[in-house]
Amino acid sequence: MGAVVPAKQERSGLMVEARHVSTMPARQGTRIEICEVGPRDGFQIEKSFIPTGRKIEIVNGLIDAGLRKVQVTSFVSPRAVPQLADAAEVLAGVKRRPGTVLTALVPNARGAERAAETQLDVMGVFCSASETHSRKNVNASIDETLARFPAVVEIASAAGKRVQGDVATAFGCPFEGDVAPEQVVRIARFYRDLGIVDLNLGDTTGMATPTNVSALLAALRAAVPEMTVTLHFHNTRGVGLANVMVGLAEGVTRYDSSIGGLGGCPFAAGASGNICTEDLVYLLQESGYETGIDLDQLIDVARLTQTSLGRELPGQVMKAGPRLTRHGVDDVATAAG
């Protein structure tokens, strides 16, 4: 874990004698890679089925806006997640651009066989760091779940596709509470030993905090320094982008997010889902990072998504517009302050 510089901190604003470096760790222009996960993590919990054609339109809009990586769907059981039963059809309709990477979740060999037939680039295997969540989510223990993945890796390799390893409830479990870094490290090591390089840390129900993000990254840096981390935060408790700031300060350059802030939390009616892609892009661009994404086009896709779902999405930038949106002095009566 990065050493916290002890500060001679006064209880005031400017009277700080020992200063800290900025939260912006990288030179202006560092490229941050965003993976759009709304079509999977968001659509899977919507009540009404989103027509396949509309899903394809949204995914293609995201790619046109500059997203280089999109988690398009999930090859889970259509009975368990009927919203994503059209996984193969959606993938067939996606128009990739040079450099586009298409991913989907794949829980087992059966899913891998379905996925192998498609233009998918990356199969994402996933396992909960919490035993209770694992049983609840996939009806199997952690060990039973992990035992399914060598076959997935074999099928993926034969089909010329990569595999990434996701860890759900990496920052806490809604049933068990805190999740120790060692629980995540154990799964990460298993992935590494299978030859997987990409490690995705899922904040499944929004329990990540600045403290446990730093602690988990430190543990992984020590245990599996050869792996590459993606942070997958939910905004369930409003601190998703604050956690991104921690990730950036810790040197992590890969983040998952969902268009419009799609998604939700099965335990909290009205709670936010994943961190919102256009708000994340806005934050990164305004902080001097490069994303390769056109924010205006992205906002258009967010609005299309919101219209398609027929409910208000939590994304903020699509409501307020980019920062330098100008208003005429007659637009409104302002209130003091």
Added chain:
Amino acid sequence: MGAVVPAKQERSGLMVEARHVSTMPARQGTRIEICEVGPRDGFQIEKSFIPTGRKIEIVNGLIDAGLRKVQVTSFVSPRAVPQLADAAEVLAGVKRRPGTVLTALVPNARGAERAAETQLDVMGVFCSASETHSRKNVNASIDETLARFPAVVEIASAAGKRVQGDVATAFGCPFEGDVAPEQVVRIARFYRDLGIVDLNLGDTTGMATPTNVSALLAALRAAVPEMTVTLHFHNTRGVGLANVMVGLAEGVTRYDSSIGGLGGCPFAAGASGNICTEDLVYLLQESGYETGIDLDQLIDVARLTQTSLGRELPGQVMKAGPRLTRHGVDDVATAAG
């Protein structure tokens, strides 16, 4: 501005050779002072008048939950802001605890005379850093506005009250766009020369970003190092708490926020208002800072406020509950990932 440590940054997660210090600048236990501004910044834009008794109930609930500073109201013209016409009555009903600080906005000598009669502790004068916003907001230029404040200081001093200096549109103006740090520094110097120590930087329409927060703090640190800064962020574009992370890394320990995320933006229907008090408290506590606030009690006040307004407020923690809220395994069917 704090030097940005140049990082040898790879395009991957853990492969960072030159690491950065944590975004947490202070030792565990640093006290962060939160000023609740919802009763002023939030209530002033609600369409329906909130009954005076309910306002008092909410303010007293906030104080009971541990808020040490509350901006209770505004002594502006009741014609301009009818929602706060009951300023004196609300203040009369507030039950302070030892150490409670009550503040209100005061635009001019007339407001100061009304405020002087109350149990208020701090009068907040305010001036826009943008000429256009100033004329639109208070129908006066910046210089005309500042010229009203010596009289306020005199009245406050005679009444044994302090004065704080607020700068609106400190991070950008919805009419003019970017606001240069020098525009804010000019007003800060004027305040300082009047003997004001507390400087409040208002992000009136949510245009603060990590970059301009750091830049403005650097300019103020150089120009008026004897002043104490409070950061007043709005969450209009979703990055309010990310900006708090920047403020913390820059050593700022005072923040304004509003219960439930009350407030809004007159330019964007549906946009968020101030950063949300309970989400801020959650973030700070989970990052190891001390707030002196009981989060559970605060959530109760947020829910009361939401019920009182009859509309959904943007606060997240009140929907999801604190981090270790446990759920039974039969609560819901979870979806994979």
